Amino acid sequence: MVSAGAPDNSQVLNRAARKRAAILEAAQHVFFAKGFVGASMDEVAATAAVSKQTVYKHFRNKGELFSEVVTSVVRARDAGIPAELLSSGKGSFEEQLRSFARFFLKGVMQPDVLRLRRLVIGEAGRFPELGEVFYDLGPKRAVEQLAVVLRQSSAHYGFDLPDPDIAAEYLLCLILSIPLDQSMLLGDEPALTDAELDRYADEGVRVFLRAYT
Amino acid sequence: MVSAGAPDNSQVLNRAARKRAAILEAAQHVFFAKGFVGASMDEVAATAAVSKQTVYKHFRNKGELFSEVVTSVVRARDAGIPAELLSSGKGSFEEQLRSFARFFLKGVMQPDVLRLRRLVIGEAGRFPELGEVFYDLGPKRAVEQLAVVLRQSSAHYGFDLPDPDIAAEYLLCLILSIPLDQSMLLGDEPALTDAELDRYADEGVRVFLRAYT
DNA sequence: TCAGTACTAGACCGTTCCGTACAGTACTCC
């Protein structure tokens, strides 16, 4: 019997690694639902179908488990940009930016990513270093990648873009901020459809291009 | 002896109202520092220099106290736009928008407002209605006020602005999002100086005007 | 002045939680 929602690691991981993965996944679930203080180690152990002792064998204490959960989720989300996005030259500049915009917005608006963001923001006082990890692998990376695209394209299409790094920051906030801020304060229900997200992405790009070309 | 940081209400409020105010102020402090679950009613009572029984005489339970704290802080910040901002006609359109932008950004970046935002976002699962209160009296009001300004000014200066409500949304996120998102994830220390905030506000307005005029 | 109300101080109850301890069982790897 393979537990639903989790890959069957029984063949590729030894027992210890398997247990560790189960604990991390259970902890993610519990922390996302109840926050750091609200979550209990007993519930994590029960959800992972593991004894509490085993939890403490893998993670020194609650805080370390929390840190590992957050960093592992952030890193898992950081798979990077799909190759086809980076192969520039396909379509107009606006179409290219639109592809990026839709990709970033869809990623950021994943329910788990939204929950993670809420968690990190809420615990920024207790775990400031986690905010930094999230920022570096989230917004910061996105801006850097957009800046590369802007630099290439402005050269390729021959228009003047004085400061691509700053332009990328404004582009990103034009794409993400409106739906993201609403989700942060008003919750993710009802979730926006893909079509609505695409409209936000496209409109953000449109405003950006009017300002910068 | 008047406690520092709080107005001396001893002359204008009777005892009950005075105690109630002291509890709210103490609770704000404790909740901001430790979050909802992390704060304890004993600490609130001690900080307010009040017996725990008195706390429970004024507020039915911890959740109600938390709600009252958040709504009272939000409403206190909702004093509205100073009159001199609304008296249009002074200066160019860009100067007028700059005044608004600087005003909004400075308000949003107040340490207490940042802490409140973090708190509301972190507890959005437990208290969704507080997110709504915050949103309605925060971003939503700001967008509405900006839309009024845009409507008036586009008529007054005779340029075409098809959808002032949507334009106001983009204007607001161009003004606020970059410093605000950084503060949410990276903490408020070190706080940005007024001059830096003004630069963000002015640059946001500049990008907006390039896109919309 | 005096009744009624608000407040105080502290004990208290039931629960929850983190982290540890322990004795016994399952697995893994040589």
Next chain:
DNA sequence: GGAGTACTGTACGGAACGGTCTAGTACTGA
């Protein structure tokens, strides 16, 4: 097959917390 490691189940100590209770004190307002 056998030693060594990982895991289980449960119990426990110690602390914290939300909320109630009680008995006594200070204040208020007519």
